[in-house]
Amino acid sequence: MLRDFFISASTNSNIMSYCEYVWTMDKENVHVHYHDREYGFPIHDDNHLFARLVLEINQAGLSWTTILNKKENFFKAYDNFDINKVANYKQKQFDRLMNDAGIIRNRLKINAAIENAKKIKLLQKEFGSFEKWLDHHHPKTKEEWVKLFKETFRFTGGEIVNEFLQSTGYLPGAHVERCPIYKKILVKKPAWMKGKR
Ligand SMILES: [Zn+2]
Numbered sequence: 001m002l003r004d005f006f007i008s009a010s011t012n013s014n015i016m017s018y019c020e021y022v023w024t025m026d027k028e029n030v031h032v033h034y035h036d037r038e039y040g041f042p043i044h045d046d047n048h049l050f051a052r053l054v055l056e057i058n059q060a061g062l063s064w065t066t067i068l069n070k071k072e073n074f075f076k077a078y079d080n081f082d083i084n085k086v087a088n089y090k091q092k093q094f095d096r097l098m099n100d101a102g103i104i105r106n107r108l109k110i111n112a113a114i115e116n117a118k119k120i121k122l123l124q125k126e127f128g129s130f131e132k133w134l135d136h137h138h139p140k141t142k143e144e145w146v147k148l149f150k151e152t153f154r155f156t157g158g159e160i161v162n163e164f165l166q167s168t169g170y171l172p173g174a175h176v177e178r179c180p181i182y183k184k185i186l187v188k189k190p191a192w193m194k195g196k197r
Contacts, residue, residue, distance in 0.1 A: 019179040030068035039167055040174025042190045046130040051081035054113045056164045057155045058104045073102030086117035112155035138191050
């Protein structure tokens with residue numbers, strides 16, 4: 001999501017963190033809710049993890065602001081990211097999504113959501129849950145994670161994997177240490193705190 005900000009502020013050479021960027025916003029801004037309540041917080045629900053992965057995939061080439069503005073539509077269109085439901089999507093549901101102006105209508109991204117749901121179902125069978133699969137592989141460097149995700153999922157390039165793992169607490173760096181949310185997250189013991197690296 002930082003790309004989003006750096007594009008709009010690219011003429012300014014001062015590097016500002018996402019936290020600082022959000023601090024300047026009205027509290028009604030979609031970024032404020034995301035920054036204060038979601039970004040970097042551990043997720044212990046597979047459907048919610050899947051939702052985050054799909055949203056990050058959908059950001060590719062677009063701004064995170066666009067995704068946050070469409071977030072509710074995404075949840076509605078994708079059956080609240082119920083992994084079992086999405087894994088069973090057929091041509092009919094694919095066509096419905098392609099015709100839904102409320103979300104991102106991109107063939108590859110929609111396909112990735114369906115195929116990744118199928119893959120997560122296999123991981124759930126083998127490891128107990130998507131979260132347990134992540135925990136099983138944690139800790140890894142960003143490069144190792146990217147390699148693993150590319151071998152496992154569709155449409156998971158470096159930026160997408162990095163954002164997904166930072167936003168779910170597997171990789172550090174979501175918030176600057178002087179951000180009040182940083183301390184709130186520490187209490188929830190994100191995976192990166194328990195990392196061996
Ligand atoms: Zn912050």
